[in-house]
Amino acid sequence: xxxxxxxxxxxxxxxxxxxxxxxxxxxxxxxxxxxxxxxxxxxxxxxxxxxxxxxxxxxxxxxxxxxxxxxxxxxxxxxxxxxxxxxxxxxxxxxxxxxxxxxxxxxxxxxxxxxxxxxxxxxxxxxxxxxxxxxxxxxxxxxxxxxxxxxxxxxxxxxxxxxxxxxxxxxxxxxxxxxxxxxxxxxxxxxxxxxxxxxxxxxxxxxxx
Amino acid sequence: xxxxxxxxxxxxxxxxxxxxxxxxxxxxxxxxxxxxxxxxxxxxxxxxxxxxxxxxxxxxxxxxxxxxxxxxxxxxxxxxxxxxxxxxxxxxxxxxxxxxxxxxxxxxxxxxxxxxxxxxxxxxxxxxxxxxxxxxxxxxxxxxxxx
Numbered sequence: 012x013x014x015x016x017x018x019x020x021x022x023x024x025x026x027x028x029x030x031x032x033x034x035x036x037x038x039x040x041x042x043x044x045x046x047x048x049x050x051x052x053x054x055x056x057x058x059x060x061x062x063x064x065x066x067x068x069x070x071x072x073x074x075x076x077x078x079x080x081x082x083x084x085x086x087x088x089x090x091x092x093x094x095x096x097x098x099x100x101x102x103x104x105x106x107x108x109x110x111x112x113x114x115x116x117x118x119x120x121x122x123x124x125x126x127x128x129x130x131x132x133x134x135x136x137x138x139x140x141x142x143x144x145x146x147x148x149x150x151x152x153x154x155x156x157x158x159x160x161x162x163x164x165x166x167x168x169x170x171x172x173x174x175x176x177x178x179x180x181x182x183x184x185x186x187x188x189x190x191x192x193x194x195x196x197x198x199x200x201x202x203x204x205x206x207x208x209x210x211x212x213x214x215x216x217x218x219x220x
Numbered sequence: 221x222x223x224x225x226x227x228x229x230x231x232x233x234x235x236x237x238x239x240x241x242x243x244x245x246x247x248x249x250x251x252x253x254x255x256x257x258x259x260x261x262x263x264x265x266x267x268x269x270x271x272x273x274x275x276x277x278x279x280x281x282x283x284x285x286x287x288x289x290x291x292x293x294x295x296x297x298x299x300x301x302x303x304x305x306x307x308x309x310x311x312x313x314x315x316x317x318x319x320x321x322x323x324x325x326x327x328x329x330x331x332x333x334x335x336x337x338x339x340x341x342x343x344x345x346x347x348x349x350x351x352x353x354x355x356x357x358x359x360x361x362x363x364x365x366x367x
Contacts, residue, residue: 066253086355087355090358150326151329152330153252158333161332162329162333165316172339175343176296178347179292179343188289189285
């Protein structure tokens with residue numbers, strides 16, 4: 012026991028907690044508890060990323076996974092039921108089959124994975140080492156991640172920003188910022204046209220409650 | 221008076237600190253972990269916390285939906301505009317060196333990264349708040365039972 016490095020013990024402890032949380036998420040029926048546990052899952056992964064020295068990734072995971080997505084899932088949950096309906100065992104067999112096959116494939120692939128921190132792995136050799144060397148000479152920033160993200164891979168990051176913009180735009184087009192989707196009014200060719208929601212607002216209100 | 225006095229008092233204390241931390245993450249991203257994406261999400265979460273505690277209408281008075289709409293587009297324009305500016309200065313798209321070609325300590329790169337990260341901050345913050353506004357406006361008000 013004494014010859015196991017403390018970081019490895021931390022990693023194993025965090026992985027064990029991830030496993031427990033994942034099983035709890037699968038077993039639970041209360042959607043509120045599931046959303047909260049998903050936040051816990053993200054936070055545990057963030058802690059694990061820190062222990063793997065991937066601080067930037069951990070930061071993003073903590074902010075997006077544990078923060079924003081929990082809030083958005085809660086917002087989505089408010090629009091639906093609070094409890095998940097149990098699914099019949101026969102309907103779960105297909106998913107179990109797919110999950111088992113995928114899991115076996117992943118375990119099979121472990122043998123080909125480079126060791127943690129391997130300097131000769133594909134991620135660390137080739138462009139990776141070039142970027143680290145070029146950052147020191149051409150960009151002169153202490154944080155290589157920022158240099159790669161914003162300068163060497165500026166195109167990719169531009170693409171990511173546009174993706175986020177499109178996600179926001181899509182949501183706005185579908186739902187609207189004020190939740191007034193379907194409550195619009197327009198007058199093409201002089202005739203009065205209203206969204207479906209507005210014309211039968213009473214029945215809609217009845218459906219909601 | 222709302223029953224969530226402790227939540228209100230604590231979050232009033234925390235919201236400015238969260239926003240300040242977002243700015244730290246934004247402008248310290250060159251030296252430590254962080255950058256536009258993380259800062260944007262943290263900044264948005266401070267606005268979302270405000271909306272959760274004080275209600276969506278109050279949040280919409282503090283951060284109007286029109287700002288959100290403009291901010292989303294502005295961020296992409298800042299990012300793309302930085303690329304176009306380097307074009308105009310004679311370089312390739314997003315080749316920041318042309319902002320200060322004579323600099324010996326890569327000042328052009330630093331300015332370029334600063335501008336680009338500002339664009340990322342704008343878009344990410346606005347998009348996150350927009351998605352929250354869109355979902356939050358449809359959801360019924362939280363009852364005490366849900367707390």
